[in-house]
Amino acid sequence: MKPEIDMKYLIFAWQDESPDHNYYLDIELGSVQFLQRDLKDLRDLTDELETHSKRFLYLPKPKLSELKADISDFIETMSDTRLQNIATIAFESPDLSGSFNKILASNKDELNRWQEFRDNRVRERIEEWLKANFVQT
Secondary structure, three states, X not given: OOOOOOHHHHHHXXXXXXXXXXXXXXXXXXXXXXXXXXXXXXXXXXXXXXHXXXXXXXXXXXXHHHHHHHXXXXXXXXXXXXXXXHHHHHHHOOOHHHHHHHHHOOOHHHHHHHHHHHHHHHHHHHHHHHHHOOOOO
């Protein structure tokens, strides 16, 4: 029986850029396990991960190149040329994702459209990753 994967949380975890946050997919239960250096139950969780290493898949950190490509592709779909031009400024920021979201915050429809666009792109990458790791969905 294949597990029901918490795709919404998996998409969130896949995009978490924090170096102190690590995530693992429990391929038996379909849940996503969050591991943070300062977490109280760190020892218990790491023991479980080590004991059942074949059961857990480490989620890779997001690639900046993929985020840049997604933002570039999205900017091309924008109809407001003024916002489109402003949006390119985000590439100059060290926090590309945060800056791009702040720029789009002035236009809620575009921000919502971007979030859906990004989630779809991330979902495609996750599905490829799951197939590569022989996890059926």
